[in-house]
Amino acid sequence: xxxxxxxxxxxxxxxxxEVSAAAxxxxxxxxxxxxxxxxxxxxxxxxxAASSGAKEAGGITVGILPGADTRGASADxxxxxxxxxxxxxxxxxxxxSSIVIACGMGAGTAAEIALALKAGxxxxxxxxxxxxxxxxxxxxxxxxxxxxxxxxAVTIAAKLLGAT
Amino acid sequence: xxxxxxxxxxxxxxxxxEVSAAAxxxxxxxxxxxxxxxxxxxxxxxxxAASSGAKEAGGITVGILPGADTRGASADxxxxxxxxxxxxxxxxxxxxSSIVIACGMGAGTAAEIALALKAGxxxxxxxxxxxxxxxxxxxxxxxxxxxxxxxxAVTIAAKLLGAT
Amino acid sequence: xxxxxxxxxxxxxxxxxEVSAAAxxxxxxxxxxxxxxxxxxxxxxxxxAASSGAKEAGGITVGILPGADTRGASADxxxxxxxxxxxxxxxxxxxxSSIVIACGMGAGTAAEIALALKAGxxxxxxxxxxxxxxxxxxxxxxxxxxxxxxxxAVTIAAKLLGAT
Amino acid sequence: xxxxxxxxxxxxxxxxxEVSAAAxxxxxxxxxxxxxxxxxxxxxxxxxAASSGAKEAGGITVGILPGADTRGASADxxxxxxxxxxxxxxxxxxxxSSIVIACGMGAGTAAEIALALKAGxxxxxxxxxxxxxxxxxxxxxxxxxxxxxxxxAVTIAAKLLGAT
Numbered sequence: 001x002x003x004x005x006x007x008x009x010x011x012x013x014x015x016x017x018e019v020s021a022a023a024x025x026x027x028x029x030x031x032x033x034x035x036x037x038x039x040x041x042x043x044x045x046x047x048x049a050a051s052s053g054a055k056e057a058g059g060i061t062v063g064i065l066p067g068a069d070t071r072g073a074s075a076d077x078x079x080x081x082x083x084x085x086x087x088x089x090x091x092x093x094x095x096x097s098s099i100v101i102a103c104g105m106g107a108g109t110a111a112e113i114a115l116a117l118k119a120g121x122x123x124x125x126x127x128x129x130x131x132x133x134x135x136x137x138x139x140x141x142x143x144x145x146x147x148x149x150x151x152x153a154v155t156i157a158a159k160l161l162g163a164t
Numbered sequence: 165x166x167x168x169x170x171x172x173x174x175x176x177x178x179x180x181x182e183v184s185a186a187a188x189x190x191x192x193x194x195x196x197x198x199x200x201x202x203x204x205x206x207x208x209x210x211x212x213a214a215s216s217g218a219k220e221a222g223g224i225t226v227g228i229l230p231g232a233d234t235r236g237a238s239a240d241x242x243x244x245x246x247x248x249x250x251x252x253x254x255x256x257x258x259x260x261s262s263i264v265i266a267c268g269m270g271a272g273t274a275a276e277i278a279l280a281l282k283a284g285x286x287x288x289x290x291x292x293x294x295x296x297x298x299x300x301x302x303x304x305x306x307x308x309x310x311x312x313x314x315x316x317a318v319t320i321a322a323k324l325l326g327a328t
Numbered sequence: 329x330x331x332x333x334x335x336x337x338x339x340x341x342x343x344x345x346e347v348s349a350a351a352x353x354x355x356x357x358x359x360x361x362x363x364x365x366x367x368x369x370x371x372x373x374x375x376x377a378a379s380s381g382a383k384e385a386g387g388i389t390v391g392i393l394p395g396a397d398t399r400g401a402s403a404d405x406x407x408x409x410x411x412x413x414x415x416x417x418x419x420x421x422x423x424x425s426s427i428v429i430a431c432g433m434g435a436g437t438a439a440e441i442a443l444a445l446k447a448g449x450x451x452x453x454x455x456x457x458x459x460x461x462x463x464x465x466x467x468x469x470x471x472x473x474x475x476x477x478x479x480x481a482v483t484i485a486a487k488l489l490g491a492t
Numbered sequence: 493x494x495x496x497x498x499x500x501x502x503x504x505x506x507x508x509x510e511v512s513a514a515a516x517x518x519x520x521x522x523x524x525x526x527x528x529x530x531x532x533x534x535x536x537x538x539x540x541a542a543s544s545g546a547k548e549a550g551g552i553t554v555g556i557l558p559g560a561d562t563r564g565a566s567a568d569x570x571x572x573x574x575x576x577x578x579x580x581x582x583x584x585x586x587x588x589s590s591i592v593i594a595c596g597m598g599a600g601t602a603a604e605i606a607l608a609l610k611a612g613x614x615x616x617x618x619x620x621x622x623x624x625x626x627x628x629x630x631x632x633x634x635x636x637x638x639x640x641x642x643x644x645a646v647t648i649a650a651k652l653l654g655a656t
Contacts, residue, residue, distance in 0.1 A: 003570050005571065005572075036571060062571060069587070070494065080497075082588045083416075084416060084583060085252070086255065087255050087282055088256070088413060090279075091252040092252070092576070096572070106303070107282035110278035114271050114272070114275035115275045118271035118272050119560070134295045135296055138296075140271070226407060239330075245424050247420050260409050415607055415610055415611070418583075418607075419579050435609040435632070436606070438627075439603050442599050443582075443599070443603045445602075446598075462627070463623040463626070463627035466624075467598070
């Protein structure tokens with residue numbers, strides 16, 4: 001039977017120390033839940049931090065890479081999926097995730113949140129900023145959740161997955 | 165030499181009468197500028213209205229369709245590009261457009277704006293709402309413009325294209 | 329109403345003089361039929377030759393480019409579609425073409441023929457070699473045609489389009 | 493460190509009993525090597541048989557699905573990657589695999605072999621037929637191998653992976 005996959009999306013460049021720490025903790029807690037962690041796979045920012053956290057906790061990590069080979073992949077990605085699609089791969093990230101947790105903000109992350117909502121997924125925002133929260137809740141009141149901490153994001157995800 | 169392509173992105177379902185009228189006017193003015201109009205190609209909402217406006221003014225229209233055949237394409241699309249990619253086709257919409265004009269708002273449109281910014285494109289927002297304006301300007305102060313009317317959006321686009 | 333689009337697929341590198349001349353003639357004859365020419369869009373081999381032939385005859389040319397910007401596009405492409413998908417764009421080439429004409433052979437061209445057959449399209453082979461003819465006819469007896477010359481390929485295409 | 497991923501590509505519909513048995517054995521032997529099995533993920537033909545074989549031997553299975561949700565996925569796929577790309581996902585299958593083993597033949601499989609060669613991958617053909625062998629070897633003498641049995645295909649793959 002297929003494993004539960006939870007996606008953590010966030011900026012590669014420009015992730016603050018606070019955002020990277022939260023991403024690491026998200027990865028760790030997702031692995032402890034027994035879920036597979038899915039990220040954009042690159043050795044940068046939130047992707048790298050979340051994958052590292054999941055591996056520390058003994059989890060399985062999938063990375064959906066934008067390039068056409070493994071260059072730039074995080075060493076903490078167990079299963080690199082090489083798409084060669086550039087940013088079009090963002091849609092795969094969200095379709096493959098049962099729940100999307102956005103950690104930090106940037107144009108790529110914004111695209112992933114929007115695509116997740118378009119696909120009918122639940123999205124949990126962590127350290128995304130007030131403008132993002134206001135905007136994405138204006139797009140979907142019921143499917144956008146705001147978390148203050150990694151642990152709260154994972155608790156919300158667990159409830160949503162249990163309810164499905 | 166390749167033609168200048170300007171993209172108009174907006175919701176298929178739930179476009180208000182005001183948004184549809186603005187999209188129609190955008191299509192008309194884009195055609196009068198001699199630019200090729202690019203949309204998501206479907207026979208719905210902003211895509212259909214913009215394509216119809218462009219054809220009324222004798223323009224050329226390209227539609228980047230999400231499905232694997234021509235079903236659901238607007239009859240006002242001269243050149244239907246059948247991607248079979250679903251929402252991953254949104255990235256093609258923005259990469260293929262010199263400028264992106266968003267008209268109205270929805271999750272798909274939000275994804276297109278975010279992908280356009282990720283790709284370094286200029287984006288002009290028309291009838292996108294205050295939350296969208298605040299959020300996308302927080303992502304990129306310099307590359308997001310707000311227009312009040314279709315004519316203003318096309319004037320901004322003309323200036324940006326001239327400056328390139 | 330949407331225009332009839334005919335795709336010409338063939339190698340970028342390593343196209344012989346005979347193959348390039350045939351591609352140029354294909355482009356010319358396709359334009360004279362009033363069809364839009366679709367190619368992979370790059371300034372190389374069969375793509376460039378076919379686009380050049382079509383423009384000489386006053387036709388409209390579409391190029392479905394693999395990269396994320398216009399670099400490497402043929403100057404004879406009127407409407408460059410920038411996919412950023414690498415070779416995954418091959419499926420768009422065939423889905424968007426009413427008929428696929430393969431001119432010359434290479435791994436990319438072979439992928440396009442196979443994807444065209446998978447999508448239920450008719451494929452006309454010109455200068456593709458005996459092994460290709462034998463193999464693709466073993467995949468589909470009814471939908472693979474062999475032409476000896478560009479003019480024959482276009483005649484076959486015209487019959488197939490008329491019959492649809 | 494990322495796991496070694498070996499892809500098994502083959503028809504969904506119309507796989508003979510011999511081809512399905514070979515695919516099952518391929519999956520089993522790939523799992524016993526400690527490699528991750530990658531397939532097109534659907535609950536049909538070679539994809540289902542290979543995934544079932546890998547799970548019987550305790551392996552990990554990845555499925556790159558063409559649709560936009562998990563419908564039609566094989567229950568033996570641990571990690572379903574939902575692409576929503578239709579046949580454009582074939583390029584992801586081959587880019588993500590260190591080696592591609594084709595088992596049986598059809599238009600989709602032919603596209604995957606061609607895309608693998610385009611991407612510079614080694615391809616091992618098993619039960620693909622004489623026309624396919626002749627054609628793909630005409631495209632690439634050095635990177636196309638013919639195996640008579642599943643065990644021989646896996647032995648060739650092991651040698652190629654050791655040599656990398």
